[in-house]
Amino acid sequence: MAKKPYYITTAIAYTSGKPHIGNTYEIVLADSIARYKRFVGFDVRFQTGTDEHGQKIELKAQEKGVTPKEFVDETAGEIKRIWDLMNTSYDKFIRTTDEDHEKMVQKIFSKLYHKGDIYKGEYEGMYCTPCESFFTESQLVDGKCPDCGREVSPAKEEAYFFKMSKYQDRLIKYIEDNPKFIQPESRKNEMMNNFLKPGLQDLCVSRTSFKWGIPVDFDPKHVIYVWIDALSNYITGLGYDVGGGSDKLYDKYWPADLHLIGKDILRFHTIYWPIMLMALDVPLPKQIFGHPWLLQSDGKMSKSKGNVIYADDMVKLFGVDAVRYFVLHEMPFENDGVISWELMVERLNSDLANTLGNLVNRTVSMSNKYFGGIVENKKVAEEVDQELIEYALDTRIRVSTAMDRLRVADAITEIFNLFKRCNKYIDETMPWALAKEEGKQDRLATVLYNLVESIVIGATLLEPYMPETSEKILAQLNSPKRKVNDMVRFGGYKSGTKVTETPEILFARLDIEEVLKKVEEMTPDPEPEVEVVEGNPGIDLAEKKPEITIDDFDKVQLRVGEVIACEEVKNSKKLLCSQVKIGSEVRQIVSGIKNFFSPEDMVGKKVVVVTNLKPAKLAGVESQGMILCAEDAEGKLSIVTTETEVPHGAEIR
RNA sequence: GGCGAGGUAGCUCAGUUGGCUAGAGCACACGGUUCAUACCCGUGGUGUCGAGGGUUCGAAUCCCCCCUUCGCUACCA
Numbered sequence: 001m002a003k004k005p006y007y008i009t010t011a012i013a014y015t016s017g018k019p020h021i022g023n024t025y026e027i028v029l030a031d032s033i034a035r036y037k038r039f040v041g042f043d044v045r046f047q048t049g050t051d052e053h054g055q056k057i058e059l060k061a062q063e064k065g066v067t068p069k070e071f072v073d074e075t076a077g078e079i080k081r082i083w084d085l086m087n088t089s090y091d092k093f094i095r096t097t098d099e100d101h102e103k104m105v106q107k108i109f110s111k112l113y114h115k116g117d118i119y120k121g122e123y124e125g126m127y128c129t130p131c132e133s134f135f136t137e138s139q140l141v142d143g144k145c146p147d148c149g150r151e152v153s154p155a156k157e158e159a160y161f162f163k164m165s166k167y168q169d170r171l172i173k174y175i176e177d178n179p180k181f182i183q184p185e186s187r188k189n190e191m192m193n194n195f196l197k198p199g200l201q202d203l204c205v206s207r208t209s210f211k212w213g214i215p216v217d218f219d220p221k222h223v224i225y226v227w228i229d230a231l232s233n234y235i236t237g238l239g240y241d242v243g244g245g246s247d248k249l250y251d252k253y254w255p256a257d258l259h260l261i262g263k264d265i266l267r268f269h270t271i272y273w274p275i276m277l278m279a280l281d282v283p284l285p286k287q288i289f290g291h292p293w294l295l296q297s298d299g300k301m302s303k304s305k306g307n308v309i310y311a312d313d314m315v316k317l318f319g320v321d322a323v324r325y326f327v328l329h330e331m332p333f334e335n336d337g338v339i340s341w342e343l344m345v346e347r348l349n350s351d352l353a354n355t356l357g358n359l360v361n362r363t364v365s366m367s368n369k370y371f372g373g374i375v376e377n378k379k380v381a382e383e384v385d386q387e388l389i390e391y392a393l394d395t396r397i398r399v400s401t402a403m404d405r406l407r408v409a410d411a412i413t414e415i416f417n418l419f420k421r422c423n424k425y426i427d428e429t430m431p432w433a434l435a436k437e438e439g440k441q442d443r444l445a446t447v448l449y450n451l452v453e454s455i456v457i458g459a460t461l462l463e464p465y466m467p468e469t470s471e472k473i474l475a476q477l478n479s480p481k482r483k484v485n486d487m488v489r490f491g492g493y494k495s496g497t498k499v500t501e502t503p504e505i506l507f508a509r510l511d512i513e514e515v516l517k518k519v520e521e522m523t524p525d526p527e528p529e530v531e532v533v534e535g536n537p538g539i540d541l542a543e544k545k546p547e548i549t550i551d552d553f554d555k556v557q558l559r560v561g562e563v564i565a566c567e568e569v570k571n572s573k574k575l576l577c578s579q580v581k582i583g584s585e586v587r588q589i590v591s592g593i594k595n596f597f598s599p600e601d602m603v604g605k606k607v608v609v610v611t612n613l614k615p616a617k618l619a620g621v622e623s624q625g626m627i628l629c630a631e632d633a634e635g636k637l638s639i640v641t642t643e644t645e646v647p648h649g650a651e652i653r
Numbered sequence: 654g655g656c657g658a659g660g661u662a663g664c665u666c667a668g669u670u671g672g673c674u675a676g677a678g679c680a681c682a683c684g685g686u687u688c689a690u691a692c693c694c695g696u697g698g699u700g701u702c703g704a705g706g707g708u709u710c711g712a713a714u715c716c717c718c719c720c721u722u723c724g725c726u727a728c729c730a
Contacts, residue, residue: 012730016730052730054730055729056729056730123728125728134728161728164727186657186658186725187657187724189656189658189725190657190724190725191725193656193657194655194657194725194727201727201728202728203727225728225730226728226730227728227730230730265730266725267725267727268730271727272728292724330665336723336724338665343664343679346679346680347679350678350679351678353692354692354693357689357690358689358692359689359693360689361689361690362690362693363688363689364689365689366689369688370688423692423693423694424693426688426689426694427685427686427693427694427695428694430688431688432687435688505690506690507690509691
């Protein structure tokens with residue numbers, strides 16, 4: 001019988017920087033599910049990758065002085081390196097800059113356009129000119145640009161829109177008919193109440209304000225916006241073809257069984273993505289799980305605090321499997337989890353070193369000490385054995401129940417409960433006492449056999465979560481990997497096998513003080529604190545502009561001007577129109593300063609003017625330059641002028 | 654503001670449709686044990702189950718109100 005296919009994906013990671021432990025959690029979680037499904041007999045395909053387009057990347061690349069492609073090549077490489085470091089078993093790492101992906105995204109966009117689900121319209125919003133960005137009302141901070149804090153003005157831009165509302169009722173029905181579609185369930189309510197029930201707005205799916213993206217093939221000044229580009233990776237990665245003739249991978253694995261994503265992007269995956277698929281006549285994925293986040297106990301992770309935890313730092317200190325154990329075990333199903341170095345060390349010492357490591361070690365040691373390493377089933381059973389045997393066999397069922405509900409943390413706990421049960425069994429049977437008693441040798445052998453067999457069962461079940469440790473334990477016990485079908489009976493361990501003579505310590509206990517010391521060494525410069533001058537804090541800019549050269553600065557021409565006349569601009573709230581004399585010419589300049597200066601204030605003032613600024617119309621009035629002002633934290637303005645009297649027309653440099 | 658989730662032992666959390674003296678893990682204390690990584694096993698809680706009111710023979714669990722924390726609130730990749 002052919003194996004049942006199982007397709008699982010993570011969200012593709014945005015390549016704007018190095019992923020921290022929170023991002024890494026998702027890939028490890030997905031990996032544990034993928035490995036588990038493989039173990040229980042599914043034909044698994046596990047896809048992950050990177051989302052590499054967008055304005056933010058364009059800007060970051062510019063800041064670094066590299067091309068966007070060079071920039072994402074480096075970041076994507078870093079992300080892949082960490083995924084590999086975490087020992088994740090993905091089958092496909094897709095990048096949205098892959099050629100086949102880009103081509104198919106264009107075809108998908110084109111098809112939706114010709115079908116009439118995408119139409120050309122105008123995007124209206126609040127626009128911040130210096131930032132070249134649109135914002136919605138709700139994004140504005142105090143009615144101003146959330147990035148630079150400056151005034152924004154209503155503006156329009158040509159854009160393509162997706163008719164979401166057309167599919168809204170179908171989606172509501174689908175979600176209601178498939179209660180498991182959105183997990184955890186509380187998220188389902190958020191989507192229904194906030195978006196679906198009030199009615200969907202059409203979605204803007206193209207941009208002209210930046211270039212780093214996939215161009216619309218029939219209208220190349222537009223770039224396809226993130227939704228259609230990024231989300232479609234789940235099908236393009238399988239070789240989906242919108243024109244028919246999809247790859248056989250697609251036929252086999254689509255629809256996906258599980259999209260694993262962070263709770264922050266649930267809306268895109270549970271609303272936009274299903275609607276896109278409906279429009280393409282493609283079946284919907286079976287389940288979408290928005291997992292919670294792993295947070296620092298001492299406040300949020302931030303680079304300026306110097307407390308960002310990166311996966312590779314953790315791996316250096318604790319090893320891959322300890323980190324995997326920690327993130328999987330500590331993460332609850334619905335609420336955010338907590339991460340700290342202290343908790344990490346505590347878990348490692350008590351669970352990994354004491355319970356598991358010590359169990360394996362003492363078992364192997366006793367086998368060596370009493371029987372020269374030979375583990376033999378002499379079948380001298382006693383009543384206590386049965387409880388252990390049943391517990392060991394039952395663990396498989398309990399793990400399975402937890403995994404079917406995606407309760408990965410619970411599944412791991414079940415496995416460790418088995419290890420604890422083994423430790424208890426040792427105390428119940430007291431092998432060291434049997435060793436001293438005459439005629440108890442066969443009973444002793446049986447006890448050790450039961451222990452080894454139980455550990456093999458536990459180690460086998462542990463593989464999806466801690467693959468390396470699982471392998472190490474089986475190697476110490478000299479046991480092959482056990483198949484899922486051989487998990488239903490107790491006694492699969494081959495009697496007469498010799499265990500290792502030199503048991504390696506699986507997890508060494510760590511001292512929290514020493515760990516914290518090492519952590520400090522690894523982060524030697526936790527961001528030099530900028531000195532704050534007492535009583536005069538000044539103003540900190542939210543965003544610093546990239547460095548420029550003297551040549552860049554030379555492009556700007558600044559001259560002294562004298563305001564000879566000034567009036568209010570009709571139909572505007574903030575604008576004044578000044579006539580400014582600069583040498584032999586008089587320029588008309590419009591400025592947003594009415595809230596602070598009256599036209600009378602302005603007349604006679606010497607001002608600094610940008611004279612080679614491209615003329616622009618503000619509220620219908622042409623402005624041939626710009627008067628420079630300083631702005632304080634409250635947005636109060638002060639005109640820049642010269643320290644001593646200088647004739648108008650003088651150049652500033 | 655609207656919608657939603659939570660507030661249970663020092664810490665992290667379980668507590669199904671209301672019902673035996675409210676639980677687990679960690680930490681802590683004591684006892685046991687010595688095969689083992691100072692480990693393992695056992696024992697130990699006067700917790701106002703956020704506050705108040707109500708329904709009921711009986712409520713952490715249902716209803717009302719209040720306090721408090723957090724999530725979501727559309728074009729951000």
